[in-house]
Amino acid sequence: MAAKHQLGEPVVVVEGVEKAFGAFPVLKDVSLTIRRGETVCIIGPSGSGKSTLLRCINALVPIGKGSITVAGRQVNDPALDKLALRRDVGIVFQQYNLFPHKTALQNVMMAPIHVLKQDRGEVEERAKQLLAKVGLSHKHDAYPGELSGGQQQRVAIARSLAMNPKVMLFDEVTAALDPETKKEVLVAIRDLAAEGMTCILVTHEMGFAREVADRVYFTDGGVIVEHAPPAEFFGAPREARTRAFLDQVL
């Protein structure tokens, strides 16, 4: 199933990252490398540090030790231009976090216009294309409150894509959705991955991970227990801890 496309140079390199909230360690010596065009799923029990890792990658959360490089930019550099980094990294959250006072189209258009200072006409054109891509052409003028969870999440994906990011992060984006709307969001992400977007997903969707991921990482207790291509990961996990987890969820 994997290797639908050519993988490029490493885009996200995480090396020996440690992170603690107070005295409580959430990430212990985490390393991973994601190459351009790759789709990686990170799975693991709640509280294993998956979401924190994503937030470290776009500098929403500072790291304690180690280093993170995204598209050649050192994230843990104190002189980091955070805004420049975040223009390259899109993130979609579990709770969508759309701006409730703006329509779907405005939500998608805001950042390119005000952050990238792009021409309004061109931005509107592209925003409409992006909404069409996630199947929401008919919802331009709807406010987030008028949209279903799945629709809101697809607007959130379009909103991130409008910044032309080099990497997309997905933080349990389907966890708050019911099975039907879940599917429409997963389809949108699958299409995106098929087009060659570099995607890192924190997810509990095992079926999706098996189908779409190039590699699957399993984390527990703040460490990466193992990683492998999905066929191998789900078919013949090496670690006892992974087997125990998969037995529970599959």
Next chain:
Amino acid sequence: MRTGATDLPVLKPFRAGPIAPSGLAAPMLLSAGLVAGVALVFAASLAVAQSTGPAARDSAMTILWRWAPLIFQGFLFNLLISFLSMALGTAVGVLFGIGQVSPSAALRRPAWAATQFFRNAPWLVLLFYAMFLLPFELKLGPVTIAFPAWIKAIIGLALPVAANVSEIVRGGIRSIPSGQWESAESLAFNRRQTMWMIILPQAFKRMIPPWMNLYAILTMATTLISVVGIQDGLTVTRAALAAESRPELMLPMYLLLLLMFFAYCYPIARLTIALERRFNVKG
């Protein structure tokens, strides 16, 4: 639910009472009743004054009618003071409120301290300070700005207003879920853009009801300026009573002034409640 089976504290089933009696009819009736009640008290006080007053002199009605325009003028002056202190207090308070949520401690701490100080000081004491500490004129090079008493009063009243607006703004900003900040940040909005384009527009409507509430309180508090010798509605009423020397008129005369404030502030209070309900927020 076996609550009797243990001597440990237990959570008993709780059911919130229905919002009684029903829909709009009840508040409307209550409002009408309140207004009728106030009018009735006023009429009664007038009737008492009429019947107990000396028969040979002007009737209570005549005297009240004679002074009403002046009292109303004084009341309008109260309103003018309330507009201007509210405007000044809001402008300053918004800056302090935003200062209170600043990531920079050098801004946040003074904003917080000033807010706490002026919010917890008696309004009349602040008014006294403004009256007696501010100079009567300010020389800025060749320009001399005069500070008449009524301007000092506006500044004195604006101090506690600013402190309360500061808290309203801070609370409004804090009430926006952190996910909004997070998603704005991750779309590379800078802090100022996030505040003005994403947080404040959402927080604004939550600030309106408490802000209106504060305005109604301020309007009623403007009568404090009569204590420091400014000719407002209350001063005029007192002067009228002194001029007529008819003690039985005290009740209806003050009630007349009170009715003016009531007629002005009560609709504001109703509107505030309506907006609170509409936005579904607590004042």
